[in-house]
Amino acid sequence: MTRIPAAKRSLAGGEIDPDLWYSSDLVPVRGGAATCHNFIVRAKGGVERRPGTQFVAKAADNDKVRLAGFVRSAREAYLAEYSDGNVRLRDANAPFLASPQDVETPYSAETIDALQFAQSNDVQWVFSGQPIKELRRVEDSGAVTFRLVNSEIENGPFLDPNFDETRSITVLSADSVAGSVTANLSADSGVFTRAQVGSILGASAAGAKLWEANEQLDVGDFRRWGVNLYEITVEGSAGREAPVHTSGTQPATVFAGVQAASFRFVSRVDRRVRVDSVTDARNATVTIYNASATDYEEGVPVTMSATFTAFEAGHVGSVWRLEERDFSETPKWENRVNVSTDDVVRYNGRVYICTRAGETSDNPPGHDRGAQLDSTETNAVEWTYLHSGYGLVRITAVTDAQTAEGIVVSRLPGSVAGGTWRWQEGAWSGVRGYPACGTLYSSALWAANTASEPFKLWKSAVEGFNDFEPGTDDDSALTRGLFDQRTEAIQWLASGTFMGIGTEGPEWVARPDENGDIVRVNNLITQVATDEGSAPIRGEVVAGVTVFVDASRTKLVSMQFDFRREAWAPRDLSILAGHILGQGVKAFAYQRTPWPLFWVLLEDGTLGALTYLPDQDVLAWHRHDVGDPVESICVLPVDDGQRDTLFLAVRRGGELLIERMADRYRGERGQDRALATYLDACRRYDLAEPASTFTGLDHLEGRTVRALVDGKAHPEMTVEGGAVTLRFPGRKVVIGLPYESRYKTLPFDLGGLDDFQASRRKRITDLAIAFRNTCGGVVRINGRDQRVFTLGSAPLDAAPELVSDLVNITPPGSHDAGQLEYLTADPWPATITAIFPQFEV
Numbered sequence: 001m002t003r004i005p006a007a008k009r010s011l012a013g014g015e016i017d018p019d020l021w022y023s024s025d026l027v028p029v030r031g032g033a034a035t036c037h038n039f040i041v042r043a044k045g046g047v048e049r050r051p052g053t054q055f056v057a058k059a060a061d062n063d064k065v066r067l068a069g070f071v072r073s074a075r076e077a078y079l080a081e082y083s084d085g086n087v088r089l090r091d092a093n094a095p096f097l098a099s100p101q102d103v104e105t106p107y108s109a110e111t112i113d114a115l116q117f118a119q120s121n122d123v124q125w126v127f128s129g130q131p132i133k134e135l136r137r138v139e140d141s142g143a144v145t146f147r148l149v150n151s152e153i154e155n156g157p158f159l160d161p162n163f164d165e166t167r168s169i170t171v172l173s174a175d176s177v178a179g180s181v182t183a184n185l186s187a188d189s190g191v192f193t194r195a196q197v198g199s200i201l202g203a204s205a206a207g208a209k210l211w212e213a214n215e216q217l218d219v220g221d222f223r224r225w226g227v228n229l230y231e232i233t234v235e236g237s238a239g240r241e242a243p244v245h246t247s248g249t250q251p252a253t254v255f256a257g258v259q260a261a262s263f264r265f266v267s268r269v270d271r272r273v274r275v276d277s278v279t280d281a282r283n284a285t286v287t288i289y290n291a292s293a294t295d296y297e298e299g300v301p302v303t304m305s306a307t308f309t310a311f312e313a314g315h316v317g318s319v320w321r322l323e324e325r326d327f328s329e330t331p332k333w334e335n336r337v338n339v340s341t342d343d344v345v346r347y348n349g350r351v352y353i354c355t356r357a358g359e360t361s362d363n364p365p366g367h368d369r370g371a372q373l374d375s376t377e378t379n380a381v382e383w384t385y386l387h388s389g390y391g392l393v394r395i396t397a398v399t400d401a402q403t404a405e406g407i408v409v410s411r412l413p414g415s416v417a418g419g420t421w422r423w424q425e426g427a428w429s430g431v432r433g434y435p436a437c438g439t440l441y442s443s444a445l446w447a448a449n450t451a452s453e454p455f456k457l458w459k460s461a462v463e464g465f466n467d468f469e470p471g472t473d474d475d476s477a478l479t480r481g482l483f484d485q486r487t488e489a490i491q492w493l494a495s496g497t498f499m500g501i502g503t504e505g506p507e508w509v510a511r512p513d514e515n516g517d518i519v520r521v522n523n524l525i526t527q528v529a530t531d532e533g534s535a536p537i538r539g540e541v542v543a544g545v546t547v548f549v550d551a552s553r554t555k556l557v558s559m560q561f562d563f564r565r566e567a568w569a570p571r572d573l574s575i576l577a578g579h580i581l582g583q584g585v586k587a588f589a590y591q592r593t594p595w596p597l598f599w600v601l602l603e604d605g606t607l608g609a610l611t612y613l614p615d616q617d618v619l620a621w622h623r624h625d626v627g628d629p630v631e632s633i634c635v636l637p638v639d640d641g642q643r644d645t646l647f648l649a650v651r652r653g654g655e656l657l658i659e660r661m662a663d664r665y666r667g668e669r670g671q672d673r674a675l676a677t678y679l680d681a682c683r684r685y686d687l688a689e690p691a692s693t694f695t696g697l698d699h700l701e702g703r704t705v706r707a708l709v710d711g712k713a714h715p716e717m718t719v720e721g722g723a724v725t726l727r728f729p730g731r732k733v734v735i736g737l738p739y740e741s742r743y744k745t746l747p748f749d750l751g752g753l754d755d756f757q758a759s760r761r762k763r764i765t766d767l768a769i770a771f772r773n774t775c776g777g778v779v780r781i782n783g784r785d786q787r788v789f790t791l792g793s794a795p796l797d798a799a800p801e802l803v804s805d806l807v808n809i810t811p812p813g814s815h816d817a818g819q820l821e822y823l824t825a826d827p828w829p830a831t832i833t834a835i836f837p838q839f840e841v
Contacts, residue, residue: 056647057658135147212238217232482501506529530570554584647659683735704716713828763811773830
């Protein structure tokens with residue numbers, strides 16, 4: 001027999017997939033374990049028993065909840081508990097004391113798992129595939145309340161423009177009826193038919209010809225010039241100058257001795273008429289709309305009439321963009337010319353009206369709101385911005401497939417009353433769908449994945465989170481489709497230095513080009529990064545690396561740029577512990593402190609966790625079980641941002657409970673070990689005087705519990721009537737469900753003995769384990785247990801001391817495969833930093 005000392009100084013490998021147990025040539029496997037259950041692999045080495053969970057409250061809805069966070073800052077965070085038609089919010093820093101607030105929501109139990117969120121300060125946008133909502137924090141006289149309101153998305157976004165000139169939309173204001181007139185139109189052929197009665201036509205479609213100089217006109221003829229329509233009331237010459245008046249009747253300007261025709265202003269030709277009756281093909285009684293020829297101001301109710309099947313009930317609430325059909329009807333701005341009040345000009349796509357007459361300077365107008373002078377001269381011209389050649393209408397009701405009621409939300413050019421084929425339908429509506437995911441990135445709100453365009457990204461204006469008006473200005477909103485060899489639905493957006501984009505196919509990144517600090521209209525770069533496929537679970541960005549769940553829900557994958565290869569590269573973070581995620585991932589969340597962990601909720605209600613320190617090559621998995629199925633998780637900052645903690649929704653005995661993981665025992669900070677929390681679903685009591693009976697345990701009715709009483713372990717008890725009575729009184733008491741923590745080593749590689757040493761029978765003859773702040777537990781070898789600690793000379797009524805030392809243990813058992821296991825279900829902390837066995841082979 002040969003005696004061989006061995007040492008396991010690093011426990012940073014976590015639990016290893018059984019397929020890799022004997023792959024000790026892999027560095028992570030050398031520090032790995034066969035079982036790491038309810039132990040956490042620490043960032044600085046060793047494994048530490050996970051703390052217990054504290055009971056917070058019974059869930060708002062016993063059927064189902066989804067936990068999420070409302071994080072205003074590291075010092076102020078709220079737990080959001082979504083259930084069927086409701087969200088309950090409570091202060092994460094004082095969940096046991098604060099009264100929760102309930103807010104009604106439109107989200108059903110079937111949809112709450114799909115909710116995704118983006119937040120800026122007091123506003124959190126909620127994405128659901130329904131209209132975007134905002135969960136708002138409101139403070140009034142020191143009291144904080146929450147409201148869920150519709151997100152007032154402004155100025156877009158829109159689908160692609162219409163280019164079919166036969167598909168036009170007319171907009172008429174409710175107060176734009178000028179009255180009924182009899183139109184005796186002069187045309188080369190018949191214009192009216194009785195089938196047109198009740199229909200709306202453009203005045204220009206009624207057969208009016210364009211004015212021509214010196215043409216001979218008859219009474220009853222109609223001519224148009226620009227946007228104005230005129231009826232001839234006195235026969236004669238059309239004159240040498242076109243008519244421009246917009247009211248009354250005026251004679252033509254003719255040469256001496258020529259009979260002048262008289263022109264009666266009827267309407268602008270871009271206005272619409274409703275045919276009331278038809279006398280014959282050239283004569284009809286019509287109602288003329290909006291003869292005032294003015295634009296439609298914001299807030300004006302209007303009727304939209306389409307020449308095609310355009311509207312559905314689901315369009316209510318959507319915003320449509322309507323553009324002038326002919327920009328040439330508005331003269332261009334010119335320098336050094338005289339202009340009069342009410343003259344209208346166009347420059348750089350924007351339309352202005354003169355509100356102070358004079359001679360124009362060399363400075364063209366460029367503003368997009370209000371009025372500005374064009375120079376500092378005394379006779380400077382003042383230009384007031386009207387519109388940019390288009391306006392916006394929000395639909396408020398749908399009458400039929402061709403008619404809808406709406407309200408102007410951005411000044412509408414009056415010319416659209418004559419009909420325009422230059423229109424864009426709103427991209428978000430009950431017909432087209434609403435974004436299912438979103439995030440804040442590069443000073444803008446981003447949204448993605450509607451039912452009709454699941455591959456589209458929409459970005460708001462810079463620092464205008466609800467403004468989606470497209471434009472050419474740097475800070476305007478923009479739309480981008482993700483097109484590669486295939487188009488896939490976007491599953492999530494995650495912001496960091498780059499914005500990660502998960503789809504059902506490849507993963508993408510979005511960023512400004514190398515010359516940009518933030519994403520602007522003309523500098524957005526989107527590119528395929530990896531090709532793993534993503535589950536509809538939002539990715540997390542940690543230290544510049546995007547981590548996400550793959551499409552199979554059995555892998556956690558990171559996406560980062562490999563500077564050596566100059567390409568994006570995926571990394572399977574679960575490859576060493578694939579057996580843990582085999583159940584399928586339901587949700588995951590990142591905890592920053594006191595351990596850098598990804599908590600992963602599995603479909604079977606247990607938890608996986610990954611200690612994540614990629615810069616130090618620590619990717620260590622461990623499993624956790626709170627004794628009953630976990631249905632939802634969320635990580636939030638607590639203790640004024642000093643640490644993060646895990647909140648859980650746990651199904652215990654048919655009741656859904658909200659719990660949070662307690663703080664780890666920190667003796668180095670003088671923490672009272674009498675209140676160390678290593679029991680699940682527990683309640684803690686810190687009394688002024690000792691007591692024996694403790695109430696408030698209704699959530700554990702009928703369950704067998706243990707207690708830590710002033711630091712001493714108490715025997716098991718059964719909760720009856722929501723209370724327990726201790727065998728001995730205590731002042732500082734923790735009562736809850738016991739749980740077992742287990743750490744089992746891999747078969748030791750004794751190295752250098754021979755290539756067959758793994759199969760040889762071995763016996764551990766000597767054993768020392770390095771502990772920190774540990775009490776209780778046993779060592780198990782080959783099915784036999786040996787207690788690790790004894791009370792020694794400590795008084796029987798004293799709490800045992802926590803040990804931080806190298807402890808020699810007499811190994812139990814006989815020859816086996818060379819594995820050992822540490823187990824504890826005692827209500828104390830335990831940390832192992834190294835293991836030193838000696839083998840007899």
